Amino acid sequence: MSNYAKVVIKGSPITKSNFKLHNMNGRAILPDSSGKYHDRYALYEQEIALIARSQNPDIIFSESLIALLKVYYKSEKRHPDTINITKSIFDGIEKSGLIVNDAQITKIFTEEYYDKENPRFELELFSESEYNFNYTVTKKAIPTQPKSYSPQKKTLLNNLSTNHSLVDNLKNKINAKPIDTCLREIDKASKCTVNNKAKLCNICSKLIISDDYIKADSGKTLICKKCFNKLF
Template sequence: MSNYAKVIIKGSPITKSNFKLHNLNGRAILPHSSGKYHDRYALYEQEIALLARNQNPDVVFSESLIALLRVYYKSEKRHPDTINITKSIFDGIEKSGLIINDAQITKIFTEEYYDKENPRFELELFAESEYDFSYKVIKRTTSLKPKLYSPIRKNILSDKTSSSATDYQKDKLDCNAENKRDKKSKKNSSNSLMSSEMIICNICNKAIISDDYVKADSGKTLICKRCFNKLF
């Protein structure tokens, strides 16, 4: 019985956390031959599955595991959230047959690094019956320059006096009310325009008759039933 395995997959890791496509039974699926951008999610899982099995040809884990994951991104500024990257990786590892189910991962430690020349991820799996995992946090002897993250929206009220803050809140409420009216008007006009315009399938680029189609990717992708049935 194996108690250790290591998988190295070259290339920038991707995450599928924001993509959702379901079949007629409501089950999530990943198309891989539609010719569209979202095919890359399924292809990435297939790549992980193939290479993980080739790198560990005789290994099959059936017990609980400890996982150490090191992700090396190409860019420090633009990359997926590391907290979401594990789903794509372990779905591929499960498809490889290296593990039976990703629920076997009971302990996981993830580290984020940057390597412009060789982006990749390195995953080590340890059988929990043979290995234990521990860590510690220690104070640096020399402080590093902090890596700062800015919020999406800044709190403008914190820099105002109480009176000006009240005025600001009132103006904001008026502005929100006006924006809601504008959005409602645009939505109504958009619905009327949609009803008069022809809906096109994003895969075969043919007109879709009535409501014979499936929505995906938060409504951004429309697929006719004929193309949808060919995906699986």
């Protein structure tokens, strides 16, 4: 029985954490043949499954595992959250049959790197019965330049009445309409908020100014009916 396996998948890693739909019974669904952009999430899992199995043809882990994951993004400025990338990867690894269930991963260490010419991820799996996992955190003798992050635009959305960019978006949307129609549109949009945040479609990023939308991920994801209909 093998106690080690390594999987290398070339290409920019992606995450499906921001997109998931549920059917009428509440079951999660992930389109893979709609011909739309969002098929890529399911197709990425399938790619991982096929390559992982081809690189480790005779290995099936049934015990607890230690995972070391190195993710190489193409761009340092624009890439998925590394904390979310593991779900897509291990769902693909589970589909490959390399592991029985992703719950087997009891220890995981993830590192983020950048490689413009060769984006990829490298995953090493070790049987916990034969390997130990240790790490240390030490203080630098000479501090380096901090890598700072800015809040995402969506987290900065406040009430419509105090958000100028959203107001401008709405103005463009209802441009050339009579003033009384504009006022009704603005009043409707100001009421369409969730926890004082404007409702935006997670696919087209347009303002939702009615109750005609679909909720996913326990209400974290909103999809307007127009985008939802395009998926099927």
